Amino acid sequence: MFVKRLIDTTEKGFLIIIALFTVGAMAQEVMLLIELRKVELKDLLLMFIYAEVLGMLGAFYSSHRIPITIPLFIAMTALSRLIILQGKDGDPSILLYESGAILMIAISCWVINRLRERE
Template sequence: MNVKRAIDITEKTFLVVIALFTVVAMLQEIALVIENRRVELKDLLLMFIYAEVLGMLAAFYSSHRIPITIPLFIAMTALSRLIILQGKEGDPSILLYESGAILMIAIACWVISKLRQEDDRELG
């Protein structure tokens, strides 16, 4: 077995482990929501992050590459969840920094989509 094959097998194994852990974490979160008998926005955002991780893994398996926008969407969702978890008691300057980070990531997604459209026009 050559080195490239060993690396490919290791990579696929880790991706399967990540997928399994993501599903387990999602099931734990669902059990916690059922136990608390209450669904909050932070729970939904966390489940959305789990779904995005699974989507990223599915995209990798189908195209053998990860579209850059998926991790960016995950980052925006994670920052949004962080803002919600901090609540009103947090330092307002931290809220500004986190909101600014979300804005920068959103701008990066927009720029990437525009560049992709240009590439598609040039190829098409």
């Protein structure tokens, strides 16, 4: 009993730290964008990743579980951001691998949602 309570408390503590660090990173990004007076697509995707992390934490606190699709959405957004950061100077084969990974994750999300509908 004590060990389970200790693990649960530790888990909740780390989730609070992750939430605080995510909000801090988002605030730093906003301050940088204000200082630079320029917002690009890569910046918006990064902010979306931060928002999804907070959404995932909120989903965990409300239901005590994390829907598998939320980390998959974060992964797709992170891969999209990576593609944008590489620009047109990158190796085209890497672009195909990354976009193929996004397609595979998107298909996985679709399959998961179809399976949930059948329940």
